[in-house]
Structure formats: structure tokens, C-alpha cells
Amino acid sequence: MTFGERLRRLREEHGVSLAELARATHYSKSYLSRVETGGRPGNEVLAAACARALGVDAALLGPVDGPGGRTAGGDGGDGDAGGAGGVPKAGPVPVPVQLPPAPGVFAGREGALAELDSALAAARSPWGEGGPRIWVVDGMGGIGKTALAVHWAHRARSCFPDGVLFSDLAGHGSSGAPREPGEVLDSFLRALGADPGLVPAGLADRSALLRTLLAERRVLLVLDNAAAPAQVRPLLPGAPGCLVLVTSRTRMAGLVARDGARRVTLAPLAPEPAVELLRRTLGAGPVDADPAAARELVRLCGRLPLALLLAAERAAARPGLTPARVNEELRSDRDRLRVLAAADDGDSALRAVFSWSYRELDPEPARAFRLLALHPGPALTADPAAALLGTTAGNAGELLNLLADVHLLEVEAPERFRFHSLLQVYARELTETQDPARDRTAALDRLYDWYRQGAAAAGRLLEPGGRSVAAAPLPGVRPPVFAGYGDAAAWCEAHLADLLSLIRHAAATGRPPAAWQLPFALWSFFDLRQHRAEWLNAARIAVAAAADSADPRALTVSLVLLGAAQFHAGRPAEAEIHLRRALARCTEGAPDAADSPRAPVPPDAESECAARNTLAELILRQGRAAEALELLGPALALSRATGYRWAERVTLVNLGDAALRLGRLAEAERRLLEALALRPGADRRTEGLALLHLGTVHRALGRPPQALGCLRRALELHRATGHRWAQGRTLEQLGHTFAALGRPEEAAARWREALELMSETGDPRAAYLSEHARPAAARGPVVARIPRPTAPEPGRVWRW
Known part of the structure; x- marks a missing residue:
């Protein structure tokens, strides 16, 4: 009985039609029919495929009809054999090893290599076990995808005894269109021993034949530089022992979603491996001689392996060109890509590599x-x-x-x-x-306006009633909309780095309005979150830019902003200089609004109120309360003359604070109650500060219950606004109030919490509490020894 006759008998015994067997084995129906009728010889690969499909031992099919030895198919005949038409010639099975040479220099990537090592378990497991058999290494051009794939493939070569197939699919490159899958299949089939004259013409047939030839083999397929899943999918084997490694500049989402691929995305090298790559390329001497220059070179190259190799080659090819000298060439953005190019290899130039994407x-x-x-x-x-x-x-x-x-x-x-x-x-x-210059300018104008509108809207929520510089949005700009106070603060925090970059960029590129208006709009946020260094830097840029601004308000408000920032940064002398300069600009040649309620209002009365209040805050902290009162009186008159209720309320709070420090408790109480009566609930931050001062007044007048009520409400408001400095001061006063009520344990708890907040915000009162409150808390109820200052320092900086 021939092989074909045995095959037909087993197929009929198992109730499998010829069409079903063809689908299961990826051989065409006509080819299987000819095998069964003796028109084509059998072979071991066909026998194994049919045995798997029928669920029987291949020995039941007996010896094959073709020549002996392990082969990958029959002779295939006339092209209608479909998926198995192009069978290999008889003889030893080829073991292709098509990997290009391993990269000469390789560093880092331990995490990615470990992930790929886990793929080897899948290649040894039955289907459905061991994990994915398709792996995609993706990342930007020049990131080292091919180097990683080839390095790992050489390392894993021994795990694939039947060979390694490699193809550059040319998805991105200078060679033109990506390679057609049919062309790649033809080369793979030939490498696996298929008769070149009998390889099927159709893509589906070639794909089926590849799966047939790999059915019993353990082969690694490295498909480099793929353009899209459709280019890769016909090249995928069906054998459980095979593994596919794809590299691509795209994320190959289709392979992940439909074909179960696992993705390994490469990021730029970490700093230390990047320096090590330089060391292995240039040698240890130049790198270790100037480690700082090596680190800067790594930064200028963006930790991109190709860029690092090109920079290293430039240094190595020119005697005396040290990493520090290469850095000088790379610092200019206009020269960087020109420098990062190999003179004799256009395909290695970074500009060319990027252009392919x-x-x-x-x-x-x-x-x-x-x-x-x-x-x-x-x-x-x-x-x-x-x-x-x-x-x-x-x-x-x-x-x-x-x-x-x-x-x-x-x-x-x-x-x-x-x-x-x-x-x-x-x-x-x-x-x-x-892009025309007008298009670039318009794009940047819209970007600046979006951030300016967002910062101004956030400022209006953080401190309602303040003045804003943002006009109507430009066409095409949809400003941020905030649900409330917390949303506005979160937006500022999330975009702070971008906002600071825009401020610097505006100053550097000759955009004075944006360079001073953005810091101005962020004033309330800076004060809320106490980003002191950022506040100070932004304010300095604002002052420099405002000097070139056509807006007469610009320099005045920027000087006040800088004074406030310096005050919070612990530079009171510098702060006073800038605040007095701002005040002088407001009052030069202006009538004294304090002389009469009907006196003419200076052109920028609101800026004068700002300067007076911020300067008063500064000198109040220095114990100069009487001088502060002299500054605040005209500010109150100006705010009332302009009808600017927000400025009036802030001034009343600061007047109450000054009177409290001078021991004029009745006057302090009157001013603070006036402030609380103006637009109650409109601004929780100002209301909280007024209640803090009023609670202190009540305590000084021997009214602990009233003090407790004011301070508790103040703490609630400060926690709602996130004003941590004010929370610390309020907790300190609560501690004193609880002590006056004979509740030492509660007093000690408030002081401990106050100390933590004050230490966090850099409040100088932390030293006082650390010296007195903490020891008192440790001693338990002995609270009488804790000093109770009659002039606490719960102040505020003026904000619009």
C-alpha cells in the first residue's frame, strides 16, 4: 500500500474530507488529491502535518514514497499545489543563519534584554503555554532597535537549532518603498531549501508554504524595520517552536491586538549606560579625563545611541578633539544635526534618519x-x-x-x-x-494667549476680585475652564514647568507682554503654593521685560511682584527697594487721594494700593507697625475712591493687623469686622486671614470662646484654599487659645501640627515653637511656661 493510499484510508476512517485536511495542513486540496492517487510522492513533512491534523501517530502513514532522509516537502509539480507547491529538493535540511554581525559597541538595555530572554520559554512550550511568540521592539529612529535585536539574537542563537532568518523590511529608510512580503517570503523559502523554480507565485500560497516548512522546526525570525502589521503578518510561522522578533518605528498595535505580540518600547539610554557607550567607543581615557564633559555630551545627544556613536566617531577621527570641544559644536541647535552626521554615510546622519519617519x-x-x-x-x-x-x-x-x-x-x-x-x-x-513666518508667529501668539487666559482664569478663582491683564481670547483659542478653586490650583501646578518655559522664551524672543503678564497672572498661585525660587525668577524676568513694554502699568506691577517674591524668598532689603521704587512711580506728580474723598484718582491707583499693602506687609514683619499704618491709610482712601472693594478689604485686614501689633485692640477689631462685612464669602483666603487676626484680638481681650470660634473657621478656610503658611499661624494661635481655656493636651497637639507646617514653609516662627511648644508638649499639662506673644505675625502679601 502506498503512502497516498494509507493517507486516504486514515482520512476516511476519521471522517475528514479532503477540503478539511487541506485547510488543517495548509496544503492545497488538489495537491493532496494527487498524493492520494499516486500522482505526487509523499514526504516526512507532509506526513507529520497530516498526522497532526488527523490526531494519529505519523508511523501509521508508513514510509514516504520520496527519497529518504529528513526533507521539508515533496517535489510539488506544476504550481497548482498551492500552499505546499514549492517543496524542497531531497537532501539535508538547510540551517540558515542570516543574522548580520553583532553591534561592535553595545551598552545598557538590561531591562529590554531580560524581557526578550523571557520569550525563550515560549519558544520551548506547546501552543497556548509559555507566553507570546511574537515580540515587537519599537522606538524612535536612532534609538537602537536593530542593535538590540541583533545583539539579543546572537545571544539566543543556540536556542534555535534550526536557524535564524533575518530580513530588513525597509519600512523606513533611503531605499524607497518597504519590501513586499512576497519578496521576503521568497528569500526565506529559498533559505529553507525550497526549490526556487517551484516557489508559488501568490502571497497566500507562499505564506502557507513557509508555515509548512517551519512546522517541525525551531527557528528565530528577525524582521527588522517593519512599516506596518500588514507587512509582517504573512511572514509569521505557525509552529510552536518558532519565535518572531520585529523592530519598528511604529507601535505595531495591530500585531499586539490581533496576533498577541508583546511590545518592548525603547527609551533613550539612562545617563550611566550612555556614558558607558561613550567609554566603549572613545576609550576610557578621554571620557574619564573629563567626566563633566562626557555627561554634557550625553545630554546634548539626548541619550540617543546613534547620536552618541556619531559624536564619539567625530571625536575619535580628529586628534585632539575632546568631548568638551565636541560639546562646543553641539550647543547650538542650528549646528547640532549637522555635526551629528557621518561624512561618508548619508544614511547614518541623524537628519536623514529622522526624515524617514x-x-x-x-x-x-x-x-x-x-x-x-x-x-x-x-x-x-x-x-x-x-x-x-x-x-x-x-x-x-x-x-x-x-x-x-x-x-x-x-x-x-x-x-x-x-x-x-x-x-x-x-x-x-x-x-x-x-511654514511661513506669519504662520509660525500666529501659532505662538495663540499658544501664549492660551496660557495667559488659563493663568488669569485660575488667578480669579484663587483670589476672586483681583485685576486681570488677559483680554478677550484670540481667534482659535479656547481658554481652560475650571470647575472651582482646586481645579484652578491643580492646573497651575500641572502646567508650571511649561509656564516658566514660556516666560523665559517670551523674554528671549522679544515678547515683553507675555514675559510680564504671565508672571503677573501667576501671582496668587505662587503665593498659595510658595514656589519661592520659581516666583523670584519669573518676577525678575517680568521686570526686565516690562522695561521694554509699551504698557505704562507693566513696570510698576512687575516691581511689586518682584518685591513680594523677594520678601517671601527671605530678602527683605531688596524687596523694600523694589516696592518703594514701584510706589514712587505711582505717586510721582499724583494728587494725594487721602486729602479728600473727591480728590482726583491717580492713573494707576490700584497699583499704588498693591505697592502700599505689600510694603506694609514687609515692614509689619520687621516690627514697624506705626510706619505700616502711614502707608495703609492712603491705600484705604484710594481703594474707596476707585470703588475697588477687593483692595479695600485687603487694606482693612492689613490695618487690623497693624493695629493689633501696636496693641490698639479696639481699632484692630473695628477694622477686621469692616473687612469681614465687605462681600462675605467672596474670597476665602482674605476672610481666613481676617478671622485669624480677629481670633488673636479676642484672645488678647480675654475672650477665649470667641477666639476659638474665629480661629476654627479660619483654619477651615485655609485648609480649603491650601494656604499652608496661614494654616501654621492659625494652629499656633489655636494652641494659645486652648491653653487659655485650660486644655493643655489640645494646645500641645495644635502646636505640634503648627511646627510641622511652619518647618515645611520656612516660617521663622518654627524656631519659636520648636524651642517652647515642643518641650511644653513633652511636659504634658504645664503650658503656662509657654510665652504668649501679644503681637503674633499672621500677615499676608498683597495679591491682585
């Missing part, structure tokens, strides 16, 4: 890539991106995700993206040559 973009995402690079901040989200592009947030979000999918943007966090530094340089080069 850019040229695949459609016009809309290509424009987005160029214009988004104008953003000077460290991160991009949909809303500011929409302002830059002049589109909706939804469309901007789609464009950001699309650019991230092809690794022209990095995903920093959900819905938060950033440019790699070198890609941003490349994109800015493109926008200068492809």
Missing part, C-alpha cells in the same frame, strides 16, 4: 509635527497643542497620538507627550523652511 506622514500630522516643536515647554497636552495648531482639543489629541504611534513624540504620561530634544531640533528646522 517624517516623510511617511500625511500633510496634517506633518504640519502638526513642525508647529508643535515651537512649544518651548517640556510637555504637550491636547489643549495647548490645539492652540498652537488652531484646531480643537479633540483633533489635537488625535494628532498627538498619531505622532506618538510613529515615535515622533514620546509618551510621558497618559495624554501627556514630549519631544525628544533632537527630534524637536529637526522639527524646528522643518518649520523654518516649510
Whole structure:
């Protein structure tokens, strides 16, 4: 009985039709029919495939009809054999090893290598066990995907005794269109021993034949530089012992979703491995001789392996060109990509490598890539991106995700993206040559306006009633909308780094309005969260920019802003100089509004109120309460003359504080009650400070129950607004009040909490509490020894 006859008998015994057997084995129905009728010989691979499909031992099919030895198929005949038509010739099975040489220099990537090592378990396991058999290494151009794949494949070579197939799919490169899967299949089939003259013509047939030839083999397939899942899918084997490693600049989401692939995304090298890559390329001598220069070179290259190798080659090829000298060439954005190029290899130039990704973009995402690079901040989200592009947030979000999918943007966090530094340089080069200057200017104008509108809206919520510099939004700008106080503060915190970058960029590029208006709009937030260094830097930029501004208010308000920032930074002398300078600008040639309620109002009365209140706050902290009263009197008259209730309320609170420090308790009480009567509930921060002072007055007048009520409400308001400095001062006064009520344990608890907050905010009162309150708390009820100052320091800085 021939092989074909035995096959037919077993098939019929198991009730399997010829069509069903063809589908299960990936051989064509006509080819199997000819085998059964003796028109084509059997072979061991066919026998194994049919035995698996029928669920029998291959020995039941007996010896094959073709020549002996392990082969990968029959002779296939005339091309209608479909999936098994191009069978190999008889003889030993080829073991292809197509890997290119391992990278000469390799460093880091331990995490990615460990992930790929876990794939080896899958290659040894039955189907359904051991994990995925398709792995995708993705990342931006120049990140080292191919180097990692080839390095790991050489390391894992012994785990694949039947060979390694490798193909550059040319998804991104200078060679033109990506390789067709049918072309790659043809080369793979030949490498596996298929007769070149009998390889099927159709893509599906070639794919089926590849699966057939790999059915009993353990082979690693490295598919480098893939363009899309559709290019890869026909090349996937069906054998449980095979493993596929794909590299791509795209995320290959289709392979992950439909084919169960596992993704390994490469980020730039960590700093230490990046320095090690330099050391292995340049040698230890130049790197270790100037470690700081090596670290700067790593930073200027964005920790991108290809950039580091190009920079190292430049240094190595020119005697005497040290890493420090290379850094000088790389510091200019205009020169960086020119320097990072190999003179004799255009395909290795970073600009060319990046262009391969850019040229695949459609016009809309290509424009987005160029214009988004104008953003000077460290991160991009949909809303500011929409302002830059002049589109909706939804469309901007789609464009950001699309650019991230092809690794022209990095995903920093959900819905938060950033440019790699070198890609941003490349994109800015493109926008200068492809986008008209008016389009670039308009995009930046919209971006600045979006941030300015957001900061101003947040300021109005953080301190209602304050003055805003933001005019109506520009066309195409959809300002942020906040649900409430917490939402506004969170927005400022989330965008602080971007806002500071925009302030610096505005000053550097000749945009004075934005350079002083953005710090001005952030005043309340800076004071709330006590970002002292950021506040001080932004205020200094604002003053420098305001000197060039056509707005007469600009320099005055910026000087007050700088004075407040210096005050909080612990620089009272400098603060007083700038505050008095601002006050002088307001009062030069202006009539004295304090002389008469009908006196003419100076052109910028509100700025004068700001300067007077902030300066009064400063000198109150220095114990100069009488001098503060002299400053605050005109401020009260000015605020009432202008009808500016917010300024009036703040001035009354500061007048109450000054009277309290002078021991004029009745006057202090009257001023504070006046302040609380103005627009109650309109501003929780000012109300909380007024209640703090009033509670202190009640305690000094021997009214502990009234003091307790005021201070508890003040603490509630300060906690709601997040004003931690005021929370510490309120807790201190609560401690004194509980002590006066004979409740020492509660007093000690409040002082401990106050000490923690004061230490956190840098409040000088922390030293007082540390010396007196903590020991008293340790001694238990002995609270009488704790000093109770009659002039506490619960002040505030004026804010608009």
C-alpha cells in the first residue's frame, strides 16, 4: 500500500474530507488529491502535518514514497499545489543563519534584554503555554532597535537549532518603498531549501508554504524595520517552536491586538549606560579625563545611541578633539544635526534618519509635527497643542497620538507627550523652511494667549476680585475652564514647568507682554503654593521685560511682584527697594487721594494700593507697625475712591493687623469686622486671614470662646484654599487659645501640627515653637511656661 493510499484510508476512517485536511495542513486540496492517487510522492513533512491534523501517530502513514532522509516537502509539480507547491529538493535540511554581525559597541538595555530572554520559554512550550511568540521592539529612529535585536539574537542563537532568518523590511529608510512580503517570503523559502523554480507565485500560497516548512522546526525570525502589521503578518510561522522578533518605528498595535505580540518600547539610554557607550567607543581615557564633559555630551545627544556613536566617531577621527570641544559644536541647535552626521554615510546622519519617519506622514500630522516643536515647554497636552495648531482639543489629541504611534513624540504620561530634544531640533528646522513666518508667529501668539487666559482664569478663582491683564481670547483659542478653586490650583501646578518655559522664551524672543503678564497672572498661585525660587525668577524676568513694554502699568506691577517674591524668598532689603521704587512711580506728580474723598484718582491707583499693602506687609514683619499704618491709610482712601472693594478689604485686614501689633485692640477689631462685612464669602483666603487676626484680638481681650470660634473657621478656610503658611499661624494661635481655656493636651497637639507646617514653609516662627511648644508638649499639662506673644505675625502679601 502506498503512502497516498494509507493517507486516504486514515482520512476516511476519521471522517475528514479532503477540503478539511487541506485547510488543517495548509496544503492545497488538489495537491493532496494527487498524493492520494499516486500522482505526487509523499514526504516526512507532509506526513507529520497530516498526522497532526488527523490526531494519529505519523508511523501509521508508513514510509514516504520520496527519497529518504529528513526533507521539508515533496517535489510539488506544476504550481497548482498551492500552499505546499514549492517543496524542497531531497537532501539535508538547510540551517540558515542570516543574522548580520553583532553591534561592535553595545551598552545598557538590561531591562529590554531580560524581557526578550523571557520569550525563550515560549519558544520551548506547546501552543497556548509559555507566553507570546511574537515580540515587537519599537522606538524612535536612532534609538537602537536593530542593535538590540541583533545583539539579543546572537545571544539566543543556540536556542534555535534550526536557524535564524533575518530580513530588513525597509519600512523606513533611503531605499524607497518597504519590501513586499512576497519578496521576503521568497528569500526565506529559498533559505529553507525550497526549490526556487517551484516557489508559488501568490502571497497566500507562499505564506502557507513557509508555515509548512517551519512546522517541525525551531527557528528565530528577525524582521527588522517593519512599516506596518500588514507587512509582517504573512511572514509569521505557525509552529510552536518558532519565535518572531520585529523592530519598528511604529507601535505595531495591530500585531499586539490581533496576533498577541508583546511590545518592548525603547527609551533613550539612562545617563550611566550612555556614558558607558561613550567609554566603549572613545576609550576610557578621554571620557574619564573629563567626566563633566562626557555627561554634557550625553545630554546634548539626548541619550540617543546613534547620536552618541556619531559624536564619539567625530571625536575619535580628529586628534585632539575632546568631548568638551565636541560639546562646543553641539550647543547650538542650528549646528547640532549637522555635526551629528557621518561624512561618508548619508544614511547614518541623524537628519536623514529622522526624515524617514517624517516623510511617511500625511500633510496634517506633518504640519502638526513642525508647529508643535515651537512649544518651548517640556510637555504637550491636547489643549495647548490645539492652540498652537488652531484646531480643537479633540483633533489635537488625535494628532498627538498619531505622532506618538510613529515615535515622533514620546509618551510621558497618559495624554501627556514630549519631544525628544533632537527630534524637536529637526522639527524646528522643518518649520523654518516649510511654514511661513506669519504662520509660525500666529501659532505662538495663540499658544501664549492660551496660557495667559488659563493663568488669569485660575488667578480669579484663587483670589476672586483681583485685576486681570488677559483680554478677550484670540481667534482659535479656547481658554481652560475650571470647575472651582482646586481645579484652578491643580492646573497651575500641572502646567508650571511649561509656564516658566514660556516666560523665559517670551523674554528671549522679544515678547515683553507675555514675559510680564504671565508672571503677573501667576501671582496668587505662587503665593498659595510658595514656589519661592520659581516666583523670584519669573518676577525678575517680568521686570526686565516690562522695561521694554509699551504698557505704562507693566513696570510698576512687575516691581511689586518682584518685591513680594523677594520678601517671601527671605530678602527683605531688596524687596523694600523694589516696592518703594514701584510706589514712587505711582505717586510721582499724583494728587494725594487721602486729602479728600473727591480728590482726583491717580492713573494707576490700584497699583499704588498693591505697592502700599505689600510694603506694609514687609515692614509689619520687621516690627514697624506705626510706619505700616502711614502707608495703609492712603491705600484705604484710594481703594474707596476707585470703588475697588477687593483692595479695600485687603487694606482693612492689613490695618487690623497693624493695629493689633501696636496693641490698639479696639481699632484692630473695628477694622477686621469692616473687612469681614465687605462681600462675605467672596474670597476665602482674605476672610481666613481676617478671622485669624480677629481670633488673636479676642484672645488678647480675654475672650477665649470667641477666639476659638474665629480661629476654627479660619483654619477651615485655609485648609480649603491650601494656604499652608496661614494654616501654621492659625494652629499656633489655636494652641494659645486652648491653653487659655485650660486644655493643655489640645494646645500641645495644635502646636505640634503648627511646627510641622511652619518647618515645611520656612516660617521663622518654627524656631519659636520648636524651642517652647515642643518641650511644653513633652511636659504634658504645664503650658503656662509657654510665652504668649501679644503681637503674633499672621500677615499676608498683597495679591491682585
